[in-house]
């Protein structure tokens with residue numbers, strides 16, 4: 001198995017449809033991007049000729065597909081005003097994604113309200129191809145979408161010695177992460193550039209570090225990633241895990257700034273620019289943590305912590321678990337993970353007004369000229 005495949009093994013989301021149940025905030029982020037997607041679609045509709053090939057869209061890093069059901073439903077409604085041609089939506093995620101959950105959700109076999117059973121001439125396809133590789137045939141993609149996925153790097157460029165995330169990295173460790181992220185961003189753009197025909201659009205909604213230095217879980221109050229880090233360091237000091245295990249828990253993620261996202265799309269010397277890709281516009285926005293917002297209404301700290309922790313676990317548990325030594329029994333590893341999240345849960349209960357995972361995203365539209 002390649003190093004990259006090993007890396008992917010440690011970044012799976014919660015399966016069985018739990019991802020979408022736990023991540024209501026991610027749905028809020030996608031819903032916020034729906035007008036942008038419909039707007040990007042407008043010029044494609046205007047320029048569409050009779051007998052054009054089927055509409056082809058992609059949802060890259062879709063997880064179980066539950067969070068984007070509303071978006072695709074809005075896209076279909078908007079097209080169906082005066083166009084009954086075939087629509088295909090390619091749902092792509094890593095090969096180890098829970099595609100069973102995706103299929104069940106899309107086909108209406110769960111509590112989620114899917115657009116598919118009631119739609120005519122709409123075809124969904126599932127792809128296990130990474131966004132770091134080709135997903136669709138050249139020139140076939142009309143509109144590619146991705147939300148909250150492209151911060152996952154193609155591989156961990158190095159371990160971070162003093163933190164679990166690049167937001168706390170310094171010196172050469174930080175520059176090594178930045179260099180990997182720049183390469184990965186270019187790879188993503190070049191593959192999508194090949195997939196799109198002229199006039200094709202990308203709407204990408206990616207975690208970022210905004211102009212105010214805000215990022216996921218760092219929008220006021222306790223810095224979420226610093227808290228994660230402090231808790232794991234406490235577990236090292238208490239002898240629960242080793243220093244080696246702590247270091248292996250480095251999350252293979254990077255939060256680009258607006259400048260970093262924009263650079264290859266504005267530089268006439270870059271490969272993406274020469275592939276015809278142009279930045280239409282980019283903005284950042286903060287979507288508040290829905291669990292912290294709920295707490296403001298109900299005021300029950302236990303209830304808040306109990307609802308909030310699963311959203312955190314849905315995306316970082318697999319990396320932490322992967323960092324624990326394989327010499328440990330599965331039971332021992334599970335106990336450590338439970339103790340870790342238990343510690344964090346108690347901190348939220350003790351100080352509820354200071355915790356939350358506000359989402360900080362760059363929303364961008366890219367076109368192929």
Ligand SMILES: C[S@@+](CC[C@H](N)C(=O)[O-])C[C@H]1O[C@@H](n2cnc3c(N)ncnc32)[C@H](O)[C@@H]1O
Pocket residue numbers: 011012013023026027030060061062063064067068092093094097129130131132146147148149150152154315
């Ligand atoms: C936080 S979830 C986002 C799911 C959904 N797009 C949303 O916004 O709710 C991130 C998803 O990105 C996927 N992912 C990570 N790296 C990927 C890659 N290289 N190619 C495709 N998907 C990837 C993960 O497997 C996961 O399903």
